Amino acid sequence: MSATSLTTLPATITNSQWIYLRHPDGIVGPEHYELRTQTLATELSAGEVLVESHYLSVDPYMRINQSLKPTYNELPHALNTVQSAGVVARVLSSSVPHLAAGDWVEGMIGWQTHARIHHSMLRKLDPAVAPVSTALGVLGMPGRTAWFGLTESGRPHAGEVVVVSGAAGAVGSLVAQFAKRHGCKVLGIAGGAAKCDWLRDNLGLDWAVDYKAHHSAEALSAQIKQLTGGVDVYFDNVGGMVTDAIIPLINRRARIVICGSISQYSGGLDQPELGPRFLHHMLYQRATIQGMLARDYVHRMDEMQRIVGPMVTAGQIVFEETIVQGFELLPATLNSLFTGDHRGKLLVQI
Amino acid sequence: MSATSLTTLPATITNSQWIYLRHPDGIVGPEHYELRTQTLATELSAGEVLVESHYLSVDPYMRINQSLKPTYNELPHALNTVQSAGVVARVLSSSVPHLAAGDWVEGMIGWQTHARIHHSMLRKLDPAVAPVSTALGVLGMPGRTAWFGLTESGRPHAGEVVVVSGAAGAVGSLVAQFAKRHGCKVLGIAGGAAKCDWLRDNLGLDWAVDYKAHHSAEALSAQIKQLTGGVDVYFDNVGGMVTDAIIPLINRRARIVICGSISQYSGGLDQPELGPRFLHHMLYQRATIQGMLARDYVHRMDEMQRIVGPMVTAGQIVFEETIVQGFELLPATLNSLFTGDHRGKLLVQI
Numbered sequence: 001m002s003a004t005s006l007t008t009l010p011a012t013i014t015n016s017q018w019i020y021l022r023h024p025d026g027i028v029g030p031e032h033y034e035l036r037t038q039t040l041a042t043e044l045s046a047g048e049v050l051v052e053s054h055y056l057s058v059d060p061y062m063r064i065n066q067s068l069k070p071t072y073n074e075l076p077h078a079l080n081t082v083q084s085a086g087v088v089a090r091v092l093s094s095s096v097p098h099l100a101a102g103d104w105v106e107g108m109i110g111w112q113t114h115a116r117i118h119h120s121m122l123r124k125l126d127p128a129v130a131p132v133s134t135a136l137g138v139l140g141m142p143g144r145t146a147w148f149g150l151t152e153s154g155r156p157h158a159g160e161v162v163v164v165s166g167a168a169g170a171v172g173s174l175v176a177q178f179a180k181r182h183g184c185k186v187l188g189i190a191g192g193a194a195k196c197d198w199l200r201d202n203l204g205l206d207w208a209v210d211y212k213a214h215h216s217a218e219a220l221s222a223q224i225k226q227l228t229g230g231v232d233v234y235f236d237n238v239g240g241m242v243t244d245a246i247i248p249l250i251n252r253r254a255r256i257v258i259c260g261s262i263s264q265y266s267g268g269l270d271q272p273e274l275g276p277r278f279l280h281h282m283l284y285q286r287a288t289i290q291g292m293l294a295r296d297y298v299h300r301m302d303e304m305q306r307i308v309g310p311m312v313t314a315g316q317i318v319f320e321e322t323i324v325q326g327f328e329l330l331p332a333t334l335n336s337l338f339t340g341d342h343r344g345k346l347l348v349q350i
Numbered sequence: 351m352s353a354t355s356l357t358t359l360p361a362t363i364t365n366s367q368w369i370y371l372r373h374p375d376g377i378v379g380p381e382h383y384e385l386r387t388q389t390l391a392t393e394l395s396a397g398e399v400l401v402e403s404h405y406l407s408v409d410p411y412m413r414i415n416q417s418l419k420p421t422y423n424e425l426p427h428a429l430n431t432v433q434s435a436g437v438v439a440r441v442l443s444s445s446v447p448h449l450a451a452g453d454w455v456e457g458m459i460g461w462q463t464h465a466r467i468h469h470s471m472l473r474k475l476d477p478a479v480a481p482v483s484t485a486l487g488v489l490g491m492p493g494r495t496a497w498f499g500l501t502e503s504g505r506p507h508a509g510e511v512v513v514v515s516g517a518a519g520a521v522g523s524l525v526a527q528f529a530k531r532h533g534c535k536v537l538g539i540a541g542g543a544a545k546c547d548w549l550r551d552n553l554g555l556d557w558a559v560d561y562k563a564h565h566s567a568e569a570l571s572a573q574i575k576q577l578t579g580g581v582d583v584y585f586d587n588v589g590g591m592v593t594d595a596i597i598p599l600i601n602r603r604a605r606i607v608i609c610g611s612i613s614q615y616s617g618g619l620d621q622p623e624l625g626p627r628f629l630h631h632m633l634y635q636r637a638t639i640q641g642m643l644a645r646d647y648v649h650r651m652d653e654m655q656r657i658v659g660p661m662v663t664a665g666q667i668v669f670e671e672t673i674v675q676g677f678e679l680l681p682a683t684l685n686s687l688f689t690g691d692h693r694g695k696l697l698v699q700i
Binding site for chain 2: 269277286287288
């Protein structure tokens with residue numbers, strides 16, 4: 001094959017891979033993975049590209065895919081395979097004309113240092129628009145989820161009250177800011193005073209509430225009611241007790257967007273928790289619950305980027321990234337999604 | 351006032367009234383009501399009509415309005431007042447030209463034998479279209495709820511699977527038939543083998559399932575899954591364990607219509623039961639839950655009647671009525687809504 005490459009590549013390179021080995025019953029962590037190396041031939045077949053990973057994503061959905069019950073996928077992530085993940089990588093060599101050595105790309109490369117991958121699986125990035133790591137955050141899957149989840153399922157109107165759970169996270173922090181730009185009054189819910197200060201001071205939210213400061217859904221609910229009076233749009237990344245607190249506060253014709261339920265991911269998807277029944281509130285308020293996934297808007301990625309890209313370039317959106325250095329820390333970083341204290345998009349850099 | 355009347359009326363008549371006296375903690379029944387009589391002057395003010403009740407409605411929503419917490423109304427039904435209710439009545443005398451003595455009307459007259467009421471509160475009925483009692487059923491509030499709840503919130507398509515809980519009830523039995531007319535495969539859920547036979551044999555449903563034959567939501571779920579494969583539209587009148595069984599069976603982009611939660615009305619609205627969390631299913635399937643109320647479609651009553659009226663006249667819709675004889679049985683009949691074994695619309699006739 002004709003190919004471009006930065007330097008003359010050896011016939012093989014060593015590829016390090018994190019293998020998903022064991023199903024977690026509770027929180028996922030290093031004990032469910034194994035680091036392996038393989039020898040990867042660098043010669044390309046037609047259409048292939050050889051890439052070197054630079055930013056590797058950890059996302060809550062990874063734990064959904066480890067559930068033993070059917071989820072949005074019929075089958076769980078296969079054991080004994082590389083953990084699938086979005087990755088920002090650099091092209092080392094290419095067999096196709098529109099990708100050249102040195103180009104930045106994004107794709108589902110997985111937790112590995114290198115890969116030979118078909119060009120159709122990769123999205124070429126323009127480093128002039130924004131740092132390439134944003135292809136895993138504000139200008140990637142989380143940004144798409146936040147933009148379309150809020151605008152298409154949440155349908156916010158100026159003057160309405162929007163409440164976001166997981167508001168300091170990759171998706172929630174964007175939803176909260178997009179809602180502000182729609183003229184809404186926005187309350188963010190997060191764990192800990194530091195995150196809440198950040199939501200108020202850096203993201204400009206009207207209110208931020210620390211759910212960890214409350215012992216019950218009733219107490220959390222009372223504080224949110226006192227601040228907002230009632231909720232028109234609830235964008236839910238968290239589920240569980242936080243959601244229990246908010247549903248009784250919905251206003252007439254409220255829209256509840258179910259984007260995630262991270263509080264339930266470490267076991268609750270296999271064996272559901274019990275929580276208070278609430279469907280009567282949907283009846284009383286003629287409200288809507290709508291589940292949505294990033295994958296439903298893959299075909300509209302360009303639309304999101306056309307709108308949000310200029311906001312990012314103009315510095316109008318806070319898109320914090322928490323970047324962990326070191327490929328060896330990937331499983332521990334995934335674990336910290338469920339236990340830790342990061343803000344914005346959590347990434348591992350090699 | 352100039353007025354028409356069937357015969358010369360006495361200056362006063364005796365009006366019997368069922369007074370809502372005490373809040374029920376559990377199931378509502380005769381102990382929460384008191385029968386009183388009042389003397390009613392027959393002389394009409396401008397715009398008034400004197401009516402005599404013939405068919406009086408008992409409806410599940412009456413128990414919602416007795417909840418101590420805010421519902422779709424900010425305040426519960428006032429104590430020490432006549433139980434509000436839809437009634438089909440006959441005009442005894444009228445002060446307005448478009449209503450004459452002998453005409454049939456329907457309105458929120460309440461549980462009383464007579465009333466002087468402003469003509470704007472009454473809807474004139476045409477006995478040639480259908481029996482006047484249908485103004486409380488298929489051509490009244492339950493018909494409106496069923497038609498718009500199914501078509502606007504459920505959005506059924508030919509070939510889809512529609513599941514209806516409370517399928518032998520006033521609303522459910524109509525929803526199930528309307529869904530059949532949309533070309534759907536319909537499964538009705540009801541309590542007891544007799545109701546299920548009726549759903550299959552008289553309403554022509556594809557399947558009927560007796561929830562009382564199952565000890566757990568899991569067992570009920572397994573049977574429904576085996577029959578249908580999965581659920582595209584779930585029209586819920588019942589909530590509780592039946593709904594727990596169905597939500598895990600929803601197909602991609604399913605629509606769940608919350609029209610009622612009768613299993614929760616006898617206490618669960620004040621102190622919610624615990625049930626399994628299920629919002630992850632909404633996420634997985636990108637499904638929608640929509641609460642709806644009859645009152646949202648009051649302004650489209652004529653549209654429902656224009657469509658459903660001809661079906662009724664042509665005998666294409668089974669609209670069973672369970673008619674209890676005797677004004678004195680109203681509270682006991684309301685009680686039997688939650689405990690009894692009626693089919694279709696439950697009414698009391700004087």
